[in-house]
Amino acid sequence: MKNTLIMGISAGLAFSAQALEMYEATFESLDKHQAPEWFLDAKFGIYTHWTPTTVGNEIVSCGWYPFYMYSDVTINRYPPMMGHPAETNTGPHFAYTEHVKKFGEPKDYGWKDLLKTFQPKSFDAAEWADLFQEAGARFAGPVAIHHDGYAMWDSEVTRWNAKTQAGFDPSKELEREIRKRGMKYIASFHHSHTWRYFVPSYRHDGTDPDYVDLYNEPHKYGDPLSPRFKKWWRDLLDEYIAKYDPDMIWLDMGTRDIPNDLMYPFLADYYNHGLKTGKEVATTVKSYSPYLPGAIVDYEKGRVKDLEPKPWLTDDTISPGWFHSGRPGTKDANDGIDILADIVSKNGCLLLNVGPTSDGVIPEEEKAILKTVGAWLKINGEAIYDTRPWNVAAEGPTVIEESKGFLKNLHYTVEDIRYTASKDSKTVYAIVLDRPVKDVVLTGIQVPVTEISLLGFEGTVMWKQGTDGIQIEFPADAAEQHAYGFKVTLK
Secondary structure: OOOOOOOOOOOOOOOOHHHOOOOOOOHHHHOOOOOOHHHHHHOEEEEEOOOOHHHHHOOOOOOOHHHHOOOOOOHHHOOOOOOOOOOOOOOOHHHHHHHHHHHOOOOOOOHHHHHHHOOOOOOOHHHHHHHHHHOOOOEEEEEEEOOOOOEOOOOOOOOOEHHHHHOOOHHHHHHHHHHHOOOEEEEEEOHHHHHHHOHHHHHOOOOOHHHHHHHOOOOOOOOOOOHHHHHHHHHHHHHHHHHHOOOEEEEOHHHHHOOHHHHHHHHHHHHHHHHHHOOOOEEEEEOOOOOOOOOEEEEEOOEOOOOOOOOEEEEEEOOOOOOOOOOOOOOOHHHHHHHHHHHHHOOEEEEEEEOOOOOOOOOHHHHHHHHHHHHHHHHHHHHOOOOEOOOOOEEOOOOOOOOEOOOOOOOOOOOOEEEEEOOOOOEEEEEEOOOOOOOEEEOOOOOOEEEEEEOOOOOOOOEEEEOOEEEEOOOOOOOOOOOEEEEEEEO
């Protein structure tokens, strides 16, 4: 099959689907799907972990409250959960005991009861979208459904949805406001993991047949998916695409449990949906999960070591966990800018998570970080947006030892430089990740140069090029920035 999806098709372009050869549900056919041009250009997006799980996470910051609230025995009985430490009093060990103190035994007051307390009154989709736009995001959207089985839209597939339980449709409101501001609309789906997620509930209220549509049929880890779960998994995706037409379906780690005879037909239908509607669509797959053909590889809280030929993605978060907890964050604006520059230099994009409160308010500290990133991008955006990799991605002492997820926070120095290039390769951008105190030396550009300027600085930049690289005299009166983008025009 020829993949006649031309890179650069605009979303509004009308054309005949009959002229295009459709994707088939085979690895070979699906893997011809390419990352969209808009994704290659966008570089920076925002999504929001915000479901009823936020209510639990504000009680005990353990990330997976609906899972751990049922874990009344030694936590190690369950398979290890990446990124969920159990050694602190904010960890999983305390979810069950704190739940009992506040609500009683989970057999009497379970997840089915707690989720109903999610009744946000302060959610303002326009305010969120304004913030995302000010932050410089080119794509944005919600967590459509997390492992907790709660659909953040008006669903007819499941009664456990925001419209039925809380009286609003956040996906509809966000889709409207995000698109109104010219951003691509994305939605993340984490429900592939729901089959495993509620196994601990079966010692409590999870075996009640009245709630099989939330907890699933009682089973053990490793049991095959039930026909009911398979239908539920696919129907939710189909319904969401029909209602909100997202440009990207972001898929979480649970895809490892979805068999190819279920996953491949979905991918084919979604890719073909893009062909039929003239949209460039995208899907993702976690780097530690089995590869999905045609999908963009996502490194959770991680990155790649070197420049990659195929575009990729990092999903990361400002706060210490994915959901709001009230604890101080582990990253500041400087970290966000450094991470973005490192990712873009290696042909990747950053999807940054925001964790609103259970009432629907984005915390002030997270707003401040996003606004600072946005202010930096207003000055240095041409070194990020619409760029492509240069021959050399990076130089400097701070390196990633291997491509992986869950990296510890790295602290970049003035010697760390990240390179990007314009699409026509006539301009190279060198982003210095701290304020220089003396000359900047670029060794990553070994071709003749005609001009160099500092983004955001109106004065003349003095420089000279020799066999060892380019030596730039850093302007002492340059304004303070978190990173400094030099625009280098090639001969």
